[in-house]
Amino acid sequence: MTLTTEQKVGLFFLAALVVLAVMIELVEDWRPFETQVNYHTFFRSAVGIKVGDPVRLAGVEVGRIRSIRLEGPRVRVDFYVVSGTDIRQDSLASIRQMNLLGGQFLGLEFGSPASPQLAGDAEIPSVEGANIDQLITHLDQNQERVFGTLGHLIEESRTSFVNAVARLESIAEKIDSGAGSLGRLVNDPTLYDELTLAVSNVKQVVERLEKGEGSLGRLLNDPTLYDQVSQVAANLQEVSSRLRAGEGSLGKLLVEDRFYNDASDAFASIRDISGKISRGEGTLGKLVNEEDVYRDTREAIARIASIAAKIDEGSGTLGHLVNDDDLYRDAKTTLHKVEKAADGLSDSGTVSALGTVIGTLF
Structure with a gap:
């Protein structure tokens, strides 16, 4: 069967596309004009990464993973970075997550500036991170633990919970049927009517206040009150000024030191008199401190009371004179x-x- 020119061109174009796809797949990492430096690292688990995944330094892509293979009890990951990448001897490698939807890469960290450069084909220390499988496993364990504890708690408090629900249902039924104060409050329309009436009364009061009716309305709307308050404030300010200036008796009392000195002298005299009385000096001191004076005074009062009693009873000449x-x-x-x-x-x-x-x- 002879192919037409159009068929030949179509087959050639199809073959060219297949060859191009194969070349793209085979030479994806082929960069003839780029110098590459090889490194390797070890992990206990390399879940999520594969050959060809990017290698990133501080989030910037600097290379690709060449191979992943087992080497004893660890997983060896070989990779390369572009020449000139700042890899230090204390740089660290770890497997990191690109985003929450998946995808991982080999992440590198900057070392300290004082640390020397790491030569090619050397091992970079690794840091084990939590991969998605470990997170899911831990989540399942924590979920089982939490739900297990919650289940035990619900099982232990089932009776109390059922009783509480039953009581709540009973309370709700009573309220719905209008029993008790709360039931009446919820079901009795009188409350709504009274509340509406109260709101109406408040509205009327506010309207009357706005119109200036009544004492409170005048108090709120009459500017006389403001003027009087301003006048009182002015008077108080004037009085305060006069007091600071030392005018009047109270001003002099506040400003002049003579009143303070006189008051101090008076208090000193009072303390002196009080001291003399406490020491028993003078007539008042003896009267306060000596018991003989107290006893004589008490006996004199008793005799006067006795004489007054006799006079009141009519005894003696004076008693006859008063009572007869x-x-x-x-x-x-x-x-x-x-x-x-x-x-x-x-x-x-x-x-x-x-x-x-x-x-x-x-």
Whole structure:
């Protein structure tokens, strides 16, 4: 069968695409104009990385993984970096995650500036990191532990939990049926009506306040109050200024030292007098400190009380004088007689007057 020109061109183009794909796959890492430096490192596990994965230094791609193979109980990873990459003897290698969706790479860390450069074909120390399998394993273990503990807790408190739920259901039923204060509060429409009425009253009060009605409304809206307060503040400020200037008695008391000195002298005198009284000096000191004066005063008061009691009971001359009415009547009668005698003296002589007085009295 003879192929047409169009068929030949199509087959040639298809073959060229296949060859190009093979070349891309085989020479992906072929860089004829790039100098590469080989290194290797060891891990206990190399899960997630494969040949051809990138090698990154501080997040910047500097090479590729050449091979991964077992070497004793460890996994050897051979890789290269571009010549000029700053690899130090204390640099570290680790397997890192690109993102949460997957993909890993071999990460390198800068060494200290004081550390010397690491020669090619040398081993770079590694740091074991947590891979996705280990994270999932730990998550499963922690999940089992948490859910196991939670299950035991639920199992142990099942009875209490069931009783609590039953009580809550009972409370909800009571509230829904209107039982108790809370049930009435929830179901009785009177509360809504009262609340609406209260809001309406508050609204009316606010409106009246805004209009300036009533004492509080005037207090809020009348500028007179502000003027009076301003005047009081001004007066207080004036008084304060006068006090600072030492005007008036109170100002002098606050400013002049003489009042302070007089007060100090007065307190000193009081302390001196108090000291003398405490030491028993003077009449007041003896009266306060000597027991003989106290006893004499007490006995004198007791005697006065006894005398007053006797007088009140009518004992003795003074008692009769205070309590007996006969003495008052006799004195009144005598005065009447003296008055009659005085009247008779004006009409009689001396002898007759003396006889009249004697006769009147006796």
